[in-house]
Amino acid sequence: MKQKEYQKDDTIGAINRHKILAAAEVEFALHGFAGTRVQHIADRAQLPKTNVLYYFKSKEGLYLALLEDILSLWNGEFDHATVDDDPAIVLANYIADKMEISRTRPDASKIFALEIINGAPNLSGFFKDQHASWMKARVQVIEQWIEHDKLSALDPHYLLFNIWATCQHYADFAIQITELRGKPMDENDFKDATNNLVALILKGCGLAVPDTFITTKTKN
Amino acid sequence: MKQKEYQKDDTIGAINRHKILAAAEVEFALHGFAGTRVQHIADRAQLPKTNVLYYFKSKEGLYLALLEDILSLWNGEFDHATVDDDPAIVLANYIADKMEISRTRPDASKIFALEIINGAPNLSGFFKDQHASWMKARVQVIEQWIEHDKLSALDPHYLLFNIWATCQHYADFAIQITELRGKPMDENDFKDATNNLVALILKGCGLAVPDTFITTKTKN
DNA sequence: CAAAAACTAGACCATTTGGTCAAGGGTTGG
DNA sequence: CCAACCCTTGACCAAATGGTCTAGTTTTTG
Numbered sequence: 001m002k003q004k005e006y007q008k009d010d011t012i013g014a015i016n017r018h019k020i021l022a023a024a025e026v027e028f029a030l031h032g033f034a035g036t037r038v039q040h041i042a043d044r045a046q047l048p049k050t051n052v053l054y055y056f057k058s059k060e061g062l063y064l065a066l067l068e069d070i071l072s073l074w075n076g077e078f079d080h081a082t083v084d085d086d087p088a089i090v091l092a093n094y095i096a097d098k099m100e101i102s103r104t105r106p107d108a109s110k111i112f113a114l115e116i117i118n119g120a121p122n123l124s125g126f127f128k129d130q131h132a133s134w135m136k137a138r139v140q141v142i143e144q145w146i147e148h149d150k151l152s153a154l155d156p157h158y159l160l161f162n163i164w165a166t167c168q169h170y171a172d173f174a175i176q177i178t179e180l181r182g183k184p185m186d187e188n189d190f191k192d193a194t195n196n197l198v199a200l201i202l203k204g205c206g207l208a209v210p211d212t213f214i215t216t217k218t219k220n
Numbered sequence: 221m222k223q224k225e226y227q228k229d230d231t232i233g234a235i236n237r238h239k240i241l242a243a244a245e246v247e248f249a250l251h252g253f254a255g256t257r258v259q260h261i262a263d264r265a266q267l268p269k270t271n272v273l274y275y276f277k278s279k280e281g282l283y284l285a286l287l288e289d290i291l292s293l294w295n296g297e298f299d300h301a302t303v304d305d306d307p308a309i310v311l312a313n314y315i316a317d318k319m320e321i322s323r324t325r326p327d328a329s330k331i332f333a334l335e336i337i338n339g340a341p342n343l344s345g346f347f348k349d350q351h352a353s354w355m356k357a358r359v360q361v362i363e364q365w366i367e368h369d370k371l372s373a374l375d376p377h378y379l380l381f382n383i384w385a386t387c388q389h390y391a392d393f394a395i396q397i398t399e400l401r402g403k404p405m406d407e408n409d410f411k412d413a414t415n416n417l418v419a420l421i422l423k424g425c426g427l428a429v430p431d432t433f434i435t436t437k438t439k440n
Numbered sequence: 441c442a443a444a445a446a447c448t449a450g451a452c453c454a455t456t457t458g459g460t461c462a463a464g465g466g467t468t469g470g
Numbered sequence: 471c472c473a474a475c476c477c478t479t480g481a482c483c484a485a486a487t488g489g490t491c492t493a494g495t496t497t498t499t500g
Contacts, residue, residue: 011446012446012447012496012497013446013447016447029337030338030339031254031338032252032253032254032255032334032338033252033255034251034252034254034255035252035253035254035255035338037486037487037488038487038488038489039487039488047448048448048449048450049449049488049489050448050449050450050489050490051447051448051449053488053489053490054446054447054448055447057489058488058489059487059488059489110337113333113337113392113393114252114334114337116392116393116395116396117249117330117333117334117392117393118250118251118252118255119250119395120395120396120399128399131399131400132399132400132402135400152423154416154419154420155412155413155416157400157401158412158413158416158417158420159416159420161386161389161390161393161397161413162386162389162416162417162420164389164393165385165386165388165389165393166381166382166385166386168385168389169381169382169384169385169388169389170381172333172336172337173333173336173337173381173384173385175336175339175340176336176340177381179340179348179351179352180351180352180355180377181377182352192375192378193375193378193381196374196375196378196379196382197378197382199374199424200374200378200379200382200420200421200424200425201420201424202424203372203423203424203425203426204419204420204421204422204423204424205420205423206423231476232466232467232476232477233476233477236477257456257457257458258457258458258459259457259458267478268478268479268480269458269459269479270459270460270478270479270480271477271478271479273458273459273460274476274477274478275477277459278458278459279457279458279459
């Protein structure tokens, strides 16, 4: 973070750091922090182990750097929504965003999940505070929507939890999903899943589903 | 499994095995398989480490025994539902069951989640097959409900995934939830969350919410 | 072009940790 | 009461692994 600002992206160091982070993301997602071997990260990045330790002081240092990268994904459109916005549009887009992250960055999602399940031992107080205040602000907006009868009465906390839960699930439990569907989810399946989920949640909140999120299938 | 059938529950061996399993559940949930120390399990069970290895041949043996216990939780009411049942009742009860497991056995839920996230390396083919055929049967019932216009059209797979996702979330992400709500969820909070979730999903499916799942609050 | 800085890499080490062993203590059934 | 079995326990070990050291190579910079 500190160096990256002024550092070019095409120096040998930057390239290697990037390769290592990418390899680490796969390994940590698959084996957790304790179960991951520095050697395996090195192998995957096609570098000697010593190099990994050279660029990142330690296994923990690498993990923390990765985690910081991952947390930066957790921002989006919804962050700036106000009462005046249409809840149907805002929520649908929020869900679509989250689903898109699950599709394109499943390992990031898994690492975050592992971190939380294990008691969030590496999430900084700063992140937690930031997250808590984000939550508070979003809850207020949703409550205002409810007051203005734009949304049926429900606890905004649970609504948000349920959205996160469902979206994350498509990344974290991808193996199970693949097993049960008989095939992995491709981009189209994700679109279907997103539209299904948007419909479920929006209708569940008493909202109409925006046209853009209605699947037009031959199947009636 | 093999011995338990004829073994009494009050022998010294059975008691210790039970203590060890309980301790292991906490430790594995908190640190994952690789991150868990046999010594810590022993400490928590208040037994010497050698005892743990005496009762269970190895760390992996203990983990597998625990996992088997946990998987037995994954059965419930919905297993026997048919077209003739009321989908609103069946689904609401299914959600309530799952939420109850999240409340009472959060560590079991976490271990299962860790297992899936890490690629399900220890889930037997038997379990997977069983699970897949369970899924197929449930999907059929839901499709029949849809054909009979008891439910709005949606993909049954995604509906089930979304239910699992939300229910599991209250166990797996309990730390985050506590952080964001400012306090841990007690039994009453779980009841609220359950009713919120039932309302969201049932309304999302075009179903009326059974009376038993409507929270009567002073808050309008 | 020379020197400093960045990078590569094999050899090596200290520690941690799952697991073994042998010896002894309790319990139970005949 | 004794013998077989179950249980307890400290001492110990081999393997794995994160990390260091040193030495050399390449790249950058003045």
